Amino acid sequence: MGTTRALAALVAATALIVGACQGGAGRPGGGSPAAGGAGAGSPAANSPAGGGPAGGSPAGGGAAAGTPLPGAADFKACEVSDTGGIDDKGFNQNAYAGLEGAKAEFGIGEIKFLESTSEADYNRNIQTFINEKCDLIVTVGFLLGDATEAAAKANPKQKFAIVDFAYDPVIPNVAGIVFAIDEATMLGGYLAAGMSKTGKVATFGGIDIPPVRTFMEGFAAGVNYYNKQKGKNVQLLGWDPKKKSGSFTGDFQDTAKGRQVTEGFIQEGADVVMAVAGPVGLGAAAAVQDAEGVMFIGVDVDQAISAPEYRDVMLSSILKRIDNGVKGAIRSALEGRFKGGVQVNTLKNEGVGLAPYHEFENDVPQELDAEIDALRQAIASGQVKPADWYEGAPGQ
Amino acid sequence: MKLELQxxxxxxxxxxxxEGVDLVVEPGEIHALLGENGAGKTTLMNVLYGLYRPDEGEILLDGRSVTFHDPGDAIAAGIGMVHQHFMLVPVFTVTENVMLGAESTRGFGGLLDVADARRRIVEVSERHGLRVDPDALVEDLPVGVRQRVEIIKALYRRSDVLILDEPTAVLTPQEGEELFAIMRSLARSGTSIIFITHKLNEVLQVADRITVLRRGRVAGTTTPGTTSREQLAAMMVGRSVQLQVDKAPSEPAGTVLEIKGLVVCDDRDHVAVDGLDLTVHAGEIACIAGVQGNGQTELVEAVTGLRPVSAGTVTLDGRPITAxxxxxxxxxxxxxxxxxxxxGLVPGFTIADNLVLNSYYLAPYATGLRLERHAILQRAREQVAQYDVRTPSVFNDVANLSGGNQQKVIVAREFSRPIRLLVAAQPTRGLDVGSIEYIHRRIVEKRDEGTAVLIVxxxxxxxxxxxxxxxxxxQGRIVAILDPAEATPERLGLLMGGARPEEGLDPEAQEIAAAAASAG
Amino acid sequence: MTAAATTVGAGSAGLRRQQLFGFVYLALAAIIAVAFGAATEPGATSSFELNAPRVAVQLPPLVVPSAPTAYALAGLCAFLGAVQLTRGFGARNAVVLGAVVLLFIAGFLVWAASTRSMNLVGVLQGTLQRATPITFAALAGVLCERAGVVNIAIEGMLLTGAFVAAVAASATGSPWIGIIAAVVVGALLAALLAVLSIRYRVDQIIAGTVINIFAIGMTSFLSARVLQRRPELNNPDRLGPIQIPLLSDIPVVGPIVFNNNVFVYAMFVLVVLIHVALFKTRWGLRVRAVGEHPKAADTVGIDVLRTRYQNVILGGMLAGVGGAFLVLGSTGRFDREMTAGRGFIGLAAMIFGGWAPVGSFFASLVFGFADSLQARLSILNVPIPSELLLMVPYVVTILVVAGLVGRARAPAADGRPYEKE
Amino acid sequence: MAAVPERPTRPGLTRQAVTFGRGLLLPALAILTALILGALVIVLSDPDLVTLFGVDPVAALGASWDLVAAAYGALIAGSIGNPGDLVGALAAGDLDAFVAALDPISVTLQRSTPLIFAGLSVALAFRSGLFNIGAEGQLYLGALFAVFVGFSFPGLPFFIHIPLAVAAGFLGGALWGFIPGFLKARTGAHEVIVTIMLNYVAYRLIDLALKTDVFQRPGREDPISKEVVESAALPPLIPGLAAGVHWGLVIALIAAAVVSWLLFRSTKGFEFRAVGLNPQAARYAGIDTGRTVILAMAVCGGLAGLAGTSEVLGSNRRLVSGLSPGYGFDAIALALLGRSRPLGVVAAALLFGALRAGATPMQAATGIPIDLVVVVQALVIMFIAAPALVRGLYRIRAGRTTGTEVFSKGWGT
Incomplete structure (x- = not known):
C-alpha cells in the first residue's frame, strides 16, 4: 500500500525549466530542425524489447545504428529508478529502453537497474552503483534530484545523468535531461480539438504535480490555439487553465479510477481523452474502447505499439523520448564529449513529438494534418510559444 | 427406550x-444425577449427547451399542438435551430455534417451510402443556419460557431420552414445580428423563432413582424412598456437611447505604431497576433474593458506579456515589x-497484579507513575497466605487457579482493606462446598467488623x-422485605414470582404473572 | 420488563436523540442556504443532463435556478428540523433522516452544477460501476461474518483475484477462464484464512492481515518479476457491456441498470440469491445460527467448523470475482495495489448494511455514489483541491463505521473461534 | 468442568532456560521456513528456469541453486557485510577501510530505526488490546509535523531544535492515533477499519501539504518539502558514513526502553495491559477504559510518528510522499515476531532492517525484485501467528499451549 505512489512523474520537465528554456537559455544547438512530417513519421515505440532507431538524439551525431563504438564493451551504464519499477509503462521503463537501446546500438558492455522502494533507497542505490564503478549513472525523476546532487558533489569524477531534472547552477558532472513536453501536447490538443465531433475534449492526470500539469497545460494551449485559429469553441474538460486545477486520480496505480474518470468525461460528452497517468491511463483507454466513437491520446511512448490492444481507439500519442535522451547521454559519455548542464528535448530536436495516427491515418483530414505540421514548425522555430496559449489566446 | 452407560x-x-461410570435409565424413568459442581455430571451428559467422545466405555440403547460422533448422531438416536446454559439463538424466533437442525423445507434449494414447523410446534406444545408463542423472538422471552422452548426443541425431534442439565437454576420454585409436572407427564408417556442437579430437595421430590457422582465416579445409586437429605449430602461430598453458617445475631448500627427512587436502564435502554428504595445498615447482611433477570445485575452495577443512573440517588455514609x-x-x-x-480478574495477569487491580495507583503500590513492585509482591505474599490461596507462586497467572482460589483472590483483594460497604453478587456461584463455606465465613466476619453487606x-x-x-x-423493585426467621423457601418463591406480600399466589395469579413476564 | 417500563426508557433516551437530530437538521439547512445557495452567482442556473450518450429517447435537461433552488431545499430541510424538534417523527425517523441526507446532497449538487451542466445519469452509472467491486467484497464479508469469521483479508483476495484473472485471461485468451481462475485463487486464500483462524485459532484479524500483506507482496513481486518480462501476460480481453434490448431504452433507468457487463448483472443476481438463501432457506438458518450461537448449532447436530470453512471459502470466491471485475470488467490490466482499499470499504458497507446482502448492496451504492460524485466534481472543476475530494470515500467510510457500528448488531459470535470443549 | 489441578512445582532454572530456548526456536524456524519458501518463489517465478526444468531438471536444479545462492548471498553481504573485511581492516590498522567495511551494518541499522519505532507502536497497541494498522499514516503525520519544525526555526541551538522537532513528530503521530482511539472509545468504531482509512487520508493530506507554500521548497514545483536545517538534523552515528545509521537509532533504543518501562513498570502500563487483557474487569476495577484506549492509541500513534520523524530528520532531511516503503505494515510483523515485547521488537526490527538493507544489493546482483522481502515477511508472520504450522512441519511437540496473545472481538465495542 502506498509504496509506489510517488512514482510521481511520468513525465516532463518542470514548469520552471520549461519557462527557462523558452526564455532562450541553454537550448542546445545540436540536431537538425525536423523536416515537415518527419516527426510524425519516424518515432518508434519504446517497448522494452526494441531499442528503436537513434534518430534525433538531442546530443546529435549521426553514427550508424548497430555499430559498436570503440571502448563500448567496457562501458557500464546503470539506472536508478524512483519508486516505480521498470515495468511502469512510463518513464522508468522508457529510460531503461534507452539503456537497452544503447546496448544494442553502441554495444556497451553492461547495463544495470535498481528499483527504489522509498526515499531511503535513493542514496543507497546510487552508492551501490558508484561502488560497482558504473561509467554513467542515470537517475530517473525529480525525486532523485537531491540524492543525485549529493552523490555528484561527493564523487566529482562520476558521471551522472538525471531525467526530468536540471540544476541551477549547473553541476559539471551531471547532465539533466529535460523535456519541453508542452510543445508536443499542444499539437495533441490541436489534433484533439480538430477531431472532436462533440466539441468537447478531456484530459486528466495522476497526481497533481507540475510535470503532469505541463502535459495538461500544453494540451489546453493546443485547444485554445485551435479555437482561435478556427473561431470555434471546443471545450476542454478536466483542466481549468485559469484556476490551474483539474482532474487527478490521486495515484499512478488505481487503473479503475482512470477508467471511472474517463467514463465521466464520456458521459459529459467528451470524445477525445488524453490521460497523463501512466498505467492508470490504460484504464482510461479501456473505458474509451467500451464507448462508441471516442478516441484516446496516449502519452510518453507510442501506445498504439506499446499497448496494441487499444490500437483501435488510439488517435495518437504524445512522445517523450526519454530513451533517446538517455541514449544520447550514454553516447556522449562514450565518445568523451560528456558535459554537465541541461539537455532540453524539444520538438525541434525531436526529443518530444506526436506519434503517427496509425489506425486513424485515413480519418484525420489532410487539412488538419497540414495545420498540425504548420503548428509544429511554428513551435520549433519559436514563433508560437505554448506558454502564451495556456490560458487562452495571448493578449485576451 | 432403555439407556445404559457402561x-x-x-x-x-x-x-x-x-472414571468408569455406569448408569442405567429405564424407559419412562426420571433418573436424577446428583453431584457437586465439578463432579463430572455435565461431562458425562456431554459424552452421552455426542459432544465428547469417551476415552473408554460404551453407550447402549435398548441393549445395542452405539457410537455418537456428534450431537446429530445422538439426536437421531432419540436423545435430547436441555443445557444448563440455554442453546437458543437469541435473535431467532421460537420457531426458528426449534426447527434449527431439523428444518421443514419445501420446493427447491431447501426453502424453509415455516408454516409447517409452526404447526408442529403448536401441536407439541399443546400436547404437553408447554405454552409458548412460536413467533416470539427468544431474546424477548423470560427464562422460564426459554426453557419450555428448549424442551419443545427436544420433543420436536421425538426424543425418547431427555437430559435436563440443572434445569431449575434459573427458575422460581413455582416455575420449578411446573417443570416437575411436565417431567412427570413426559415420563408417563414413556420418555426417559435424566435430571442433573445438585439440589437435594428436588431430587427427593421428583426422581424415581438417584445416581450420585463424586469426583467423576459413581458414589452410589439409590431411590428417594430409601434415602434422606443428609445421606445424599454425605454421598455427594464424601463427608457430612453442615449447610448452615454459624453466625451471631446481627447488631445493625447506622445507615451506610441508602438507595432512593433508583431508576436504571439495561443495555437495551429498557428500564431494569424501576424506582427502587433500599437501606443497608452497618453490621448487617442484606440479601436481595430474586429470579435472575429482575434487575439485580443493573442494581449492583449502578451502586458500584458501573452503570449510569437515570433517576434517584445512592448514598454511602450520606455522600452520593454512583459516579x-x-x-x-x-x-x-x-x-x-x-x-x-x-x-473480577484479568486472566493473563499474575496473582500479585490481580490483587492490586483496583489499588495499583495508590501508595504504597505506586509512586507517581512508577509501580512499586516490591510493595505489590510483599502484599501479595501476605494475602495469599492469609486467604489461603493455593498457588505455588504469586507470579502465577490467575487463569491457572481453580474457581475457588480465583474467588479467594477477589475476596482477598476486596476484603483486606478498611471498607464501609461490601457488595457481592452471586459470591459462591460454581464453587465447591468447601469454598462456599469459606467465603460465607469471611462475609460474616466482615459483617461482624461493622461493615454493611449487600448480597445478591x-x-x-x-x-x-x-x-x-x-x-x-x-421486576426492578423491592417487593418485600423479610426477616429470615419468618421467611420460608415457599414464601420467598412466591414473592420472587411476583405475588404481592399480603396474599398467597393462587394458580390464576401465577398465570397472570407469567403472562406479564412473557409480555415484557 | 413490563411494557410500560419499556416505553419510559425508550422515551427518555429518545427525547435527547430527537432534539439532537433536530439541531443537526437545522444546521444542515443553514449549510445548504449559506454554503450552497449564497455561494452561487446570482441568476446562475444548474443544469442536469438526464441522457446517457447515444440513447434512443432523449429527455430535455433539467435546468433549475441555482440560488432559489438551494434556498428552497434549505427551507424544506429547516422545516423538517423544526418539526423534529417540536414533535418528532416517531417511527418514521429513519425515513426523515434519509430525506434530509438527500436534501443535503441535492443542495450540494445544485451548487456544484451551478453555471455548468452535470450528467446525472452518468453519475448514477458511475455509482453502480464503482459499487460493483465493493458489493462483491461486502457479500464476501456477509458470508464469512454470518458464519462468525471476520474476514479482513478481502482486500488481499480482491488483489490476488485481479492478478490471477489478468494472467489467466491473458494466457488463455478467455476472460471466462480468468474469472474461474480468480474464483479458485480466492477460494484458496480463503481456505488459508479458514485453516489459520478455524483450525489453528489464530486471531482472525491477524490472520487476515497476514494474508493481505502476503497478497500485496506476492502480486507486486510477480508483477515485477513476471509481468515485466512477459507483458503479454497482462493483456486480457475485457467483458464489455451488454445492452439488454428494450429495457436499456427506458429513459434514465435503462442506461444505468440495463447496459452493464456481466459482472454487474451477476452482482444483481447474487445479491438477491444470497439474501434469499441466508434468510429463507435451511442453509441460511444454519449459517446464521453458527454465527450467532455456534454452541447451540453444534448441539442440534450442525457441523460448526464445516459451515465456517464452507462460508469462508464461498466468501473468498466472491472476493475473487470482485477482483476479476477490476481487471476483466473494468481496466483490462493488473497493476500493483490496484484495489486501493476497496476490500476494506466493502467491509464498511457490510456493517452499514447490517450484515445483510441487500443492505450491503445499498450501502455499497452509497460508497459508489460518494466515489462517483467525487470524480464528477473533479471533472467539473469544482473549486475543491483534488486531494480533498479523493479523501471523500475514506472519510465517508470512517463516518459510517463510527456512526453505525454501535447500532447495527453484528452476529454475536463474529470473530470468536469456536472450540468444542 | 473439573478444575485443572495446580502445578505444584516452581519453575526451575533449567526449565526457564528451556522455555527461553523454545521461545527462540520457533521464531528461528519461522524465519528459516519463510526463507526456504522465498527461495521457492524466486525459482518458480523465473519463467526461464521453469522452462528449463521441463528440459533438463538437473541443470535447472543447479541453476536454481546458483540463483538462490547468489540472491541470498547478496542479501547477507548487503546487510551484514563481510566479516573478513572487518578483521582485515583491523589487522591492517586501516581506519578508513574499517569504517567502509561497517557500511552494510550501518545501513541495516539505519533501516531498522524507523522499524523499531513503528514496531513499538503496534506492539504497545497489541498490549492494550488494540490493532493498529494505521502506523503508516501516523508515520506520515509525524514526519509532516517534524519536518515543519525541522525547517522552520533556523538559528535554534541543536539541543533545543532536535527535541522540539522530535516532540512535534510525536505529536503529529499522536494526533493521527488519537482519532481512531477516540472513535473506538466513544462510538465503538473498530480501530482496524478506521486506521486503514486514515492511512489513505494521510497520503492525500501529505500530497496536499506538499503543494502549499508552507511546506513546498521554494523554487521547486514538485512535491518536496523544504530542507531540514542543520540544527534539527540527526547527525550520523558513525562519522564517515554520512548516509548510514544516525542518532535516530539511539532515540529508538531509548524509546524501546521507555515503552518497556511504561508497559511493565508504570501505572499507565498497568492500565494499558489490564484493558488489553480484560477491558470488562479493568472497568470493574475502576480503570477508565475509554480514556485508556484513547491514551494508548495516541501514544502508539506518537511512536509511529517518531518513525517518520527519524526518517525526515535523520535519513532524508526532507519530506516527500514516498517516504515510507511500508514501514507501518512491516510493523505488524515486527510486533508479532517480537511477541509484543519491546526487546523482541528491537531484535525483529534488526532482522527486518537487514532484509531491507540486503534487498537492494540482491536486486543489483540478480534482478530479483525487492518485493520478495515483503513476501518473506508475510510468511514469517504467518508462521509466528500460527506456531502449530511450524510445529507440524518440524514435528516439534507443543510445550505449554499458549493461544495467540491478542484477541479480536468482532466489530462491536
Whole structure:
C-alpha cells in the first residue's frame, strides 16, 4: 500500500525549466530542425524489447545504428529508478529502453537497474552503483534530484545523468535531461480539438504535480490555439487553465479510477481523452474502447505499439523520448564529449513529438494534418510559444 | 427406550472428569444425577449427547451399542438435551430455534417451510402443556419460557431420552414445580428423563432413582424412598456437611447505604431497576433474593458506579456515589462481581497484579507513575497466605487457579482493606462446598467488623443461610422485605414470582404473572 | 420488563436523540442556504443532463435556478428540523433522516452544477460501476461474518483475484477462464484464512492481515518479476457491456441498470440469491445460527467448523470475482495495489448494511455514489483541491463505521473461534 | 468442568532456560521456513528456469541453486557485510577501510530505526488490546509535523531544535492515533477499519501539504518539502558514513526502553495491559477504559510518528510522499515476531532492517525484485501467528499451549 505512489512523474520537465528554456537559455544547438512530417513519421515505440532507431538524439551525431563504438564493451551504464519499477509503462521503463537501446546500438558492455522502494533507497542505490564503478549513472525523476546532487558533489569524477531534472547552477558532472513536453501536447490538443465531433475534449492526470500539469497545460494551449485559429469553441474538460486545477486520480496505480474518470468525461460528452497517468491511463483507454466513437491520446511512448490492444481507439500519442535522451547521454559519455548542464528535448530536436495516427491515418483530414505540421514548425522555430496559449489566446 | 452407560471414562489434560461410570435409565424413568459442581455430571451428559467422545466405555440403547460422533448422531438416536446454559439463538424466533437442525423445507434449494414447523410446534406444545408463542423472538422471552422452548426443541425431534442439565437454576420454585409436572407427564408417556442437579430437595421430590457422582465416579445409586437429605449430602461430598453458617445475631448500627427512587436502564435502554428504595445498615447482611433477570445485575452495577443512573440517588455514609467505579471504591465500597473471570480478574495477569487491580495507583503500590513492585509482591505474599490461596507462586497467572482460589483472590483483594460497604453478587456461584463455606465465613466476619453487606443471590439456600434481612426483588423493585426467621423457601418463591406480600399466589395469579413476564 | 417500563426508557433516551437530530437538521439547512445557495452567482442556473450518450429517447435537461433552488431545499430541510424538534417523527425517523441526507446532497449538487451542466445519469452509472467491486467484497464479508469469521483479508483476495484473472485471461485468451481462475485463487486464500483462524485459532484479524500483506507482496513481486518480462501476460480481453434490448431504452433507468457487463448483472443476481438463501432457506438458518450461537448449532447436530470453512471459502470466491471485475470488467490490466482499499470499504458497507446482502448492496451504492460524485466534481472543476475530494470515500467510510457500528448488531459470535470443549 | 489441578512445582532454572530456548526456536524456524519458501518463489517465478526444468531438471536444479545462492548471498553481504573485511581492516590498522567495511551494518541499522519505532507502536497497541494498522499514516503525520519544525526555526541551538522537532513528530503521530482511539472509545468504531482509512487520508493530506507554500521548497514545483536545517538534523552515528545509521537509532533504543518501562513498570502500563487483557474487569476495577484506549492509541500513534520523524530528520532531511516503503505494515510483523515485547521488537526490527538493507544489493546482483522481502515477511508472520504450522512441519511437540496473545472481538465495542 502506498509504496509506489510517488512514482510521481511520468513525465516532463518542470514548469520552471520549461519557462527557462523558452526564455532562450541553454537550448542546445545540436540536431537538425525536423523536416515537415518527419516527426510524425519516424518515432518508434519504446517497448522494452526494441531499442528503436537513434534518430534525433538531442546530443546529435549521426553514427550508424548497430555499430559498436570503440571502448563500448567496457562501458557500464546503470539506472536508478524512483519508486516505480521498470515495468511502469512510463518513464522508468522508457529510460531503461534507452539503456537497452544503447546496448544494442553502441554495444556497451553492461547495463544495470535498481528499483527504489522509498526515499531511503535513493542514496543507497546510487552508492551501490558508484561502488560497482558504473561509467554513467542515470537517475530517473525529480525525486532523485537531491540524492543525485549529493552523490555528484561527493564523487566529482562520476558521471551522472538525471531525467526530468536540471540544476541551477549547473553541476559539471551531471547532465539533466529535460523535456519541453508542452510543445508536443499542444499539437495533441490541436489534433484533439480538430477531431472532436462533440466539441468537447478531456484530459486528466495522476497526481497533481507540475510535470503532469505541463502535459495538461500544453494540451489546453493546443485547444485554445485551435479555437482561435478556427473561431470555434471546443471545450476542454478536466483542466481549468485559469484556476490551474483539474482532474487527478490521486495515484499512478488505481487503473479503475482512470477508467471511472474517463467514463465521466464520456458521459459529459467528451470524445477525445488524453490521460497523463501512466498505467492508470490504460484504464482510461479501456473505458474509451467500451464507448462508441471516442478516441484516446496516449502519452510518453507510442501506445498504439506499446499497448496494441487499444490500437483501435488510439488517435495518437504524445512522445517523450526519454530513451533517446538517455541514449544520447550514454553516447556522449562514450565518445568523451560528456558535459554537465541541461539537455532540453524539444520538438525541434525531436526529443518530444506526436506519434503517427496509425489506425486513424485515413480519418484525420489532410487539412488538419497540414495545420498540425504548420503548428509544429511554428513551435520549433519559436514563433508560437505554448506558454502564451495556456490560458487562452495571448493578449485576451 | 432403555439407556445404559457402561464404564465411561473421559479424561482431559490433567484431569479425569469421568472414571468408569455406569448408569442405567429405564424407559419412562426420571433418573436424577446428583453431584457437586465439578463432579463430572455435565461431562458425562456431554459424552452421552455426542459432544465428547469417551476415552473408554460404551453407550447402549435398548441393549445395542452405539457410537455418537456428534450431537446429530445422538439426536437421531432419540436423545435430547436441555443445557444448563440455554442453546437458543437469541435473535431467532421460537420457531426458528426449534426447527434449527431439523428444518421443514419445501420446493427447491431447501426453502424453509415455516408454516409447517409452526404447526408442529403448536401441536407439541399443546400436547404437553408447554405454552409458548412460536413467533416470539427468544431474546424477548423470560427464562422460564426459554426453557419450555428448549424442551419443545427436544420433543420436536421425538426424543425418547431427555437430559435436563440443572434445569431449575434459573427458575422460581413455582416455575420449578411446573417443570416437575411436565417431567412427570413426559415420563408417563414413556420418555426417559435424566435430571442433573445438585439440589437435594428436588431430587427427593421428583426422581424415581438417584445416581450420585463424586469426583467423576459413581458414589452410589439409590431411590428417594430409601434415602434422606443428609445421606445424599454425605454421598455427594464424601463427608457430612453442615449447610448452615454459624453466625451471631446481627447488631445493625447506622445507615451506610441508602438507595432512593433508583431508576436504571439495561443495555437495551429498557428500564431494569424501576424506582427502587433500599437501606443497608452497618453490621448487617442484606440479601436481595430474586429470579435472575429482575434487575439485580443493573442494581449492583449502578451502586458500584458501573452503570449510569437515570433517576434517584445512592448514598454511602450520606455522600452520593454512583459516579465512577473508582470514586465508589475510594469511598470504601468493596465489590465481588457476579462473573469472576469476566469482571473480577484479568486472566493473563499474575496473582500479585490481580490483587492490586483496583489499588495499583495508590501508595504504597505506586509512586507517581512508577509501580512499586516490591510493595505489590510483599502484599501479595501476605494475602495469599492469609486467604489461603493455593498457588505455588504469586507470579502465577490467575487463569491457572481453580474457581475457588480465583474467588479467594477477589475476596482477598476486596476484603483486606478498611471498607464501609461490601457488595457481592452471586459470591459462591460454581464453587465447591468447601469454598462456599469459606467465603460465607469471611462475609460474616466482615459483617461482624461493622461493615454493611449487600448480597445478591438467586440461590435461596444461600440467602437463607446468610441474610440478616431479605429483600425480594421483582421486576426492578423491592417487593418485600423479610426477616429470615419468618421467611420460608415457599414464601420467598412466591414473592420472587411476583405475588404481592399480603396474599398467597393462587394458580390464576401465577398465570397472570407469567403472562406479564412473557409480555415484557 | 413490563411494557410500560419499556416505553419510559425508550422515551427518555429518545427525547435527547430527537432534539439532537433536530439541531443537526437545522444546521444542515443553514449549510445548504449559506454554503450552497449564497455561494452561487446570482441568476446562475444548474443544469442536469438526464441522457446517457447515444440513447434512443432523449429527455430535455433539467435546468433549475441555482440560488432559489438551494434556498428552497434549505427551507424544506429547516422545516423538517423544526418539526423534529417540536414533535418528532416517531417511527418514521429513519425515513426523515434519509430525506434530509438527500436534501443535503441535492443542495450540494445544485451548487456544484451551478453555471455548468452535470450528467446525472452518468453519475448514477458511475455509482453502480464503482459499487460493483465493493458489493462483491461486502457479500464476501456477509458470508464469512454470518458464519462468525471476520474476514479482513478481502482486500488481499480482491488483489490476488485481479492478478490471477489478468494472467489467466491473458494466457488463455478467455476472460471466462480468468474469472474461474480468480474464483479458485480466492477460494484458496480463503481456505488459508479458514485453516489459520478455524483450525489453528489464530486471531482472525491477524490472520487476515497476514494474508493481505502476503497478497500485496506476492502480486507486486510477480508483477515485477513476471509481468515485466512477459507483458503479454497482462493483456486480457475485457467483458464489455451488454445492452439488454428494450429495457436499456427506458429513459434514465435503462442506461444505468440495463447496459452493464456481466459482472454487474451477476452482482444483481447474487445479491438477491444470497439474501434469499441466508434468510429463507435451511442453509441460511444454519449459517446464521453458527454465527450467532455456534454452541447451540453444534448441539442440534450442525457441523460448526464445516459451515465456517464452507462460508469462508464461498466468501473468498466472491472476493475473487470482485477482483476479476477490476481487471476483466473494468481496466483490462493488473497493476500493483490496484484495489486501493476497496476490500476494506466493502467491509464498511457490510456493517452499514447490517450484515445483510441487500443492505450491503445499498450501502455499497452509497460508497459508489460518494466515489462517483467525487470524480464528477473533479471533472467539473469544482473549486475543491483534488486531494480533498479523493479523501471523500475514506472519510465517508470512517463516518459510517463510527456512526453505525454501535447500532447495527453484528452476529454475536463474529470473530470468536469456536472450540468444542 | 473439573478444575485443572495446580502445578505444584516452581519453575526451575533449567526449565526457564528451556522455555527461553523454545521461545527462540520457533521464531528461528519461522524465519528459516519463510526463507526456504522465498527461495521457492524466486525459482518458480523465473519463467526461464521453469522452462528449463521441463528440459533438463538437473541443470535447472543447479541453476536454481546458483540463483538462490547468489540472491541470498547478496542479501547477507548487503546487510551484514563481510566479516573478513572487518578483521582485515583491523589487522591492517586501516581506519578508513574499517569504517567502509561497517557500511552494510550501518545501513541495516539505519533501516531498522524507523522499524523499531513503528514496531513499538503496534506492539504497545497489541498490549492494550488494540490493532493498529494505521502506523503508516501516523508515520506520515509525524514526519509532516517534524519536518515543519525541522525547517522552520533556523538559528535554534541543536539541543533545543532536535527535541522540539522530535516532540512535534510525536505529536503529529499522536494526533493521527488519537482519532481512531477516540472513535473506538466513544462510538465503538473498530480501530482496524478506521486506521486503514486514515492511512489513505494521510497520503492525500501529505500530497496536499506538499503543494502549499508552507511546506513546498521554494523554487521547486514538485512535491518536496523544504530542507531540514542543520540544527534539527540527526547527525550520523558513525562519522564517515554520512548516509548510514544516525542518532535516530539511539532515540529508538531509548524509546524501546521507555515503552518497556511504561508497559511493565508504570501505572499507565498497568492500565494499558489490564484493558488489553480484560477491558470488562479493568472497568470493574475502576480503570477508565475509554480514556485508556484513547491514551494508548495516541501514544502508539506518537511512536509511529517518531518513525517518520527519524526518517525526515535523520535519513532524508526532507519530506516527500514516498517516504515510507511500508514501514507501518512491516510493523505488524515486527510486533508479532517480537511477541509484543519491546526487546523482541528491537531484535525483529534488526532482522527486518537487514532484509531491507540486503534487498537492494540482491536486486543489483540478480534482478530479483525487492518485493520478495515483503513476501518473506508475510510468511514469517504467518508462521509466528500460527506456531502449530511450524510445529507440524518440524514435528516439534507443543510445550505449554499458549493461544495467540491478542484477541479480536468482532466489530462491536
Amino acid at each position: 464404564g465411561i471414562t473421559k479424561r482431559f489434560p490433567g484431569v479425569v472428569a469421568n 465512577h467505579p473508582r470514586r465508589v471504591f475510594e469511598a470504601g465500597c468493596a465489590h465481588v462481581p457476579e462473573d469472576r473471570l469476566e469482571d 443471590s438467586t440461590e435461596l439456600d444461600e440467602v437463607l443461610a446468610l441474610a440478616d434481612r431479605i429483600a425480594v426483588m421483582y
